[in-house]
Amino acid sequence: MAESQAPSQQVEDPFAGRRRNWRVRSPKTLVATLSILLLFIVLGLFGPHIAPEDPFKLNLVGRLQPPFFEAEGSLDHPLGTDDLGRDTLSRLIYGARISLLAIVMVIPLATVIGSILGILAGWFGGWTSRVIMALVDLQLAMPAILIAVFLRAIWEPSLSNVVIVLVFALWATFARLVRGETLGLKEREFVLAARTIGANDLRIMVRHVLPSLVNSIVILATLNVATVVIAEAGLSFLGVGIPQDSISWGIMISQGRGVIVTAWWLVTVPGIAIIVVSLVVNLFGDWLRDFLDPQLRNIQR
Amino acid sequence: MAAHLIPRLLQSIAVVFVVVSLVFVGSRLIGDPIEAYAARNATEEAIEAQRDRLGLLDPMIVQYGNFLWGVLNLDFGDSIFSEQPAWDEVSSRMWATVQLSLAAFVLILAVGVPVGVLAAIRRGSIPDLIARLFALVSQAMPNFWLGLVLIFIFAVQLGWLPTSGKGGFENLILPAITLAGFGMAATMRLTRSGMLEVLSNDYIRTAQAKGLAQRTVIVRHALRNALLGLVTFLGITLAQLLAGSIIVEVVFAWPGVGRLIFRSISLRDFPLIQVGVLLIAVWFVVINILVDLSYNFLDPRIRVGSDA
Numbered sequence: 001m002a003e004s005q006a007p008s009q010q011v012e013d014p015f016a017g018r019r020r021n022w023r024v025r026s027p028k029t030l031v032a033t034l035s036i037l038l039l040f041i042v043l044g045l046f047g048p049h050i051a052p053e054d055p056f057k058l059n060l061v062g063r064l065q066p067p068f069f070e071a072e073g074s075l076d077h078p079l080g081t082d083d084l085g086r087d088t089l090s091r092l093i094y095g096a097r098i099s100l101l102a103i104v105m106v107i108p109l110a111t112v113i114g115s116i117l118g119i120l121a122g123w124f125g126g127w128t129s130r131v132i133m134a135l136v137d138l139q140l141a142m143p144a145i146l147i148a149v150f151l152r153a154i155w156e157p158s159l160s161n162v163v164i165v166l167v168f169a170l171w172a173t174f175a176r177l178v179r180g181e182t183l184g185l186k187e188r189e190f191v192l193a194a195r196t197i198g199a200n201d202l203r204i205m206v207r208h209v210l211p212s213l214v215n216s217i218v219i220l221a222t223l224n225v226a227t228v229v230i231a232e233a234g235l236s237f238l239g240v241g242i243p244q245d246s247i248s249w250g251i252m253i254s255q256g257r258g259v260i261v262t263a264w265w266l267v268t269v270p271g272i273a274i275i276v277v278s279l280v281v282n283l284f285g286d287w288l289r290d291f292l293d294p295q296l297r298n299i300q301r
Numbered sequence: 302m303a304a305h306l307i308p309r310l311l312q313s314i315a316v317v318f319v320v321v322s323l324v325f326v327g328s329r330l331i332g333d334p335i336e337a338y339a340a341r342n343a344t345e346e347a348i349e350a351q352r353d354r355l356g357l358l359d360p361m362i363v364q365y366g367n368f369l370w371g372v373l374n375l376d377f378g379d380s381i382f383s384e385q386p387a388w389d390e391v392s393s394r395m396w397a398t399v400q401l402s403l404a405a406f407v408l409i410l411a412v413g414v415p416v417g418v419l420a421a422i423r424r425g426s427i428p429d430l431i432a433r434l435f436a437l438v439s440q441a442m443p444n445f446w447l448g449l450v451l452i453f454i455f456a457v458q459l460g461w462l463p464t465s466g467k468g469g470f471e472n473l474i475l476p477a478i479t480l481a482g483f484g485m486a487a488t489m490r491l492t493r494s495g496m497l498e499v500l501s502n503d504y505i506r507t508a509q510a511k512g513l514a515q516r517t518v519i520v521r522h523a524l525r526n527a528l529l530g531l532v533t534f535l536g537i538t539l540a541q542l543l544a545g546s547i548i549v550e551v552v553f554a555w556p557g558v559g560r561l562i563f564r565s566i567s568l569r570d571f572p573l574i575q576v577g578v579l580l581i582a583v584w585f586v587v588i589n590i591l592v593d594l595s596y597n598f599l600d601p602r603i604r605v606g607s608d609a
Binding site: 134137138140141142143144145146149150152153154226230233234237238250253257260261264267268271274275276277278279282283 | 312315316317319320323327328330437438440441442443444445446449450452453457537540541543544547548551562563566567569578581582585586589
């Protein structure tokens with residue numbers, strides 16, 4: 001599926017009339033995208049030094065203060081406080097760390113596991129392929145959320161549960177893509193040539209096939225980052241992710257849920273943070289895809 | 302075609318079998334259900350008697366054998382919590398989940414495809430821009446958050462729709478939109494790019510040149526081919542809707558299978574977990590087969606079962 005036809009950017013539009021071409025992606029959006037990404041990474045890495053307040057500090061007198069732009073709000077708590085008087089902005093900044101940690105742990109693991117299995121399936125075919133593709137089917141038939149709930153029932157909640165669940169949920173897309181591309185590469189002249197001069201399987205896979213796959217793998221990895229951010233939040237929201245007393249955007253939403261009628265910002269603010277991060281990562285992924293290889297437009301999340 | 306279908310079916314049955322076995326192992330790993338239920342002052346003997354009644358004292362292999370035999374007879378034992386047959390408990394909630402998933406799927410098709418087509422034929426226009434921005438945001442939005450925001454706006458503030466639970470049609474609207482959000486956006490994007498690709502083909506120019514109405518060209522010549530690339534994706538989407546519905550059912554207190562499984566796992570209600578997960582696995586497998594078959598209808602060139 002990855003081998004697609006000509007990229008749409010160069011396609012002549014038969015229905016073209018008078019029109020101005022409105023684009024979502026422009027150099028300006030790219031700069032904005034990269035800046036927000038950088039901000040997210042900085043907040044994730046140095047959050048505790050940046051956050052204006054201790055995110056665990058209770059202040060029962062200053063409970064449920066609205067954000068600064070509302071009448072009762074103040075700049076002491078620019079994004080308001082929650083029902084225990086904790087500063088929303090500081091909690092938001094601390095929350096970036098969990099999202100970043102989840103990305104940094106899940107994406108490389110899922111990418112490496114999925115790619116190795118995919119290349120093995122594509123290269124050796126036969127039973128190797130059948131077994132690995134059966135595992136892919138199996139993964140798709142077992143919703144990640146159920147695995148998370150099982151793990152939650154066996155172990156105490158922790159980030160490693162989240163990582164296991166998400167790696168389990170994501171490796172299969174890599175395996176599928178890499179297997180498909182390996183099948184195509186196997187018949188190419190340079191691979192046949194390597195075989196003719198006596199290179200063994202491992203050497204051909206690592207030195208000849210893998211380099212041709214790197215672009216697609218990197219693109220797919222980027223496009224999966226948003227999935228990790230959203231899924232971590234979802235698991236934590238349901239109480240099957242990280243411990244409830246730590247700070248994650250998903251946990252903030254779940255805690256704000258009870259007071260949504262009186263304090264709309266407690267649900268809204270972390271949600272917008274998730275959307276913004278996912279959005280810029282996706283935009284960056286789209287841009288990277290066009291940049292690295294326009295042929296791969298069909299790689300989907 | 303039957304010759305292609307049989308290995309496919311066998312493979313599917315194998316997948317279901319492995320899922321069922323994993324669920325059996327998993328549900329034993331999560332701990333002893335009796336401890337979760339026994340009254341605090343229950344005697345040791347009473348607890349043992351309960352374990353015996355549920356067959357928890359048998360060797361694992363016997364429990365597994367009994368379990369598999371039960372699966373073949375659709376007899377999964379009684380729910381430990383409600384003491385009703387597990388199959389009845391789950392199947393009575395299946396309809397609610399299917400209803401929700403199908404409603405979401407209809408929304409995905411009814412919104413995603415037409416908007417995608419429109420965006421493609423008016424590429425670069427303002428409606429196209431709006432559609433694409435909308436899709437970008439929808440794909441970045443966690444569905445449980447969308448659900449909460451919709452509840453806040455339409456149920457709490459405006460009071461137009463109920464906040465949660467199941468009842469008439471109006472109860473279905475918000476959960477269905479929530480569940481459909483991501484799929485709508487993805488379908489719209491895929492339809493758009495598929496249409497753009499198809500529209501650049503020579504046969505579209507030919508169709509236009511021989512004076513066919515634009516409508517005919519778009520629907521009969523372009524859309525039909527663009528849809529072909531969408532089928533796999535729509536199949537996966539439909540399968541994932543069932544999994545996605547778990548979190549949506551929790552947010553909206555929708556009385557479906559997802560919420561039941563979610564609750565059963567924390568209550569360690571093995572029989573219910575097993576039936577629920579089995580149903581989800583079967584649903585997925587059936588959809589996969591339907592997707593393969595649908596290629597035949599849409600594109601006679603593709604043979605089902607050809608090893609691609």
